[in-house]
Every structure is written in C-alpha cells, then in structure tokens.
Amino acid sequence: MKKIILIVFLLIITNSVTYMVSNKVSVEEDFLEYHEKMMLIQANEEVELMSLFESVTGENYQNDTILYETLTQEIIPRYTLYKQIYNSMHNDHFETQEVKELLFDYGFVLQRRLGAFQLLQASIEKQNDKKLKNQAFENLEVANEFLEEFNELYNKLFRRYAFPG
Numbered sequence: 001m002k003k004i005i006l007i008v009f010l011l012i013i014t015n016s017v018t019y020m021v022s023n024k025v026s027v028e029e030d031f032l033e034y035h036e037k038m039m040l041i042q043a044n045e046e047v048e049l050m051s052l053f054e055s056v057t058g059e060n061y062q063n064d065t066i067l068y069e070t071l072t073q074e075i076i077p078r079y080t081l082y083k084q085i086y087n088s089m090h091n092d093h094f095e096t097q098e099v100k101e102l103l104f105d106y107g108f109v110l111q112r113r114l115g116a117f118q119l120l121q122a123s124i125e126k127q128n129d130k131k132l133k134n135q136a137f138e139n140l141e142v143a144n145e146f147l148e149e150f151n152e153l154y155n156k157l158f159r160r161y162a163f164p165g
Helices: 002-022 027-042 045-054 064-092 097-125 130-162
Strands: none
Touching: 027 064, 027 097, 027 130, 045 064, 064 097, 097 130
16 A cells, blocks of 8 residues: 555656646747747837937926926826836746846836836926935936846847847
C-alpha cells in the first residue's frame, strides 16, 4: 500500500513539474507579446502629448492661461487614458522578470509624468505656486531618467528577440 501511495505521489509531482516546465513562457515570447501590445496602444500618443506639453512650456511658454488650458483640456485627460490603457496590460500576466521590469519602469514613467502635469496644473490654480512648479519639473526629470533605463532594456530585448542574428 505504501508503494502505491509513493508511486501515485511521484506521478503527481512528475506531472506537475512537467506541466510547469512545458507552460513556462520564454523571455522571447513574453517580450514579443509585450512589444506587439505596446505598438497597439502607443500609436505615438505619448510622443504627441509630450510634444504638446513642450509647445506650451520652456522656450514656447506664452502664459499660464494657455498652459493651464492645454494641461486641463488635452494633456491630463489624454495622458490619464493612455496610462489606464497601459496599466491594463498588467492584467495580461506577463511572466518573465525582464518583461515585468519593462512594465514597472514604463508604468513608473507614466505615473511620474502624469503627476507632474497635475502638480503643474495645481501650481497655476494656486497663483503660480513655485514649490509645486519645482516639484512638477523634478518629477519630469525623474521620469526621464527612468525612461532612459526603460529604453536601454527595451532596445536590448528588441535587438535580441525581434531581430535575432
């Protein structure tokens, strides 16, 4: 009886290990799925939004009214939607550490940028609050640093798996 129980137990363990190994997703599969979904959701939305932001800040700054209206009517609503769509990718259950790192890094960039836009909006609402404005631009700098890290990892994986050679 003990031998039968032992054999059944070993079969269960063997089948479980085989199932887990055979269902494990490779980094290549995980990354290519991530890449495909990014191309579907991105559609240059972030590039357009950052260009729009740059068109009302820095050397292109005209006044707080234009900046505030652009933030309130276009940038923040569109960026919020873009971030929500990106975050929904977490529900796709990417499995590899490399792709999870991509998800985290880019998600952090989106959160920081959206937060910066909202702080900048609040600084205008509070009659040009310098502390909030400085915090907003610091958040954008941190987001850009994380974006560089994201781009390095993304490009490395892209070269390795999208165009293996």
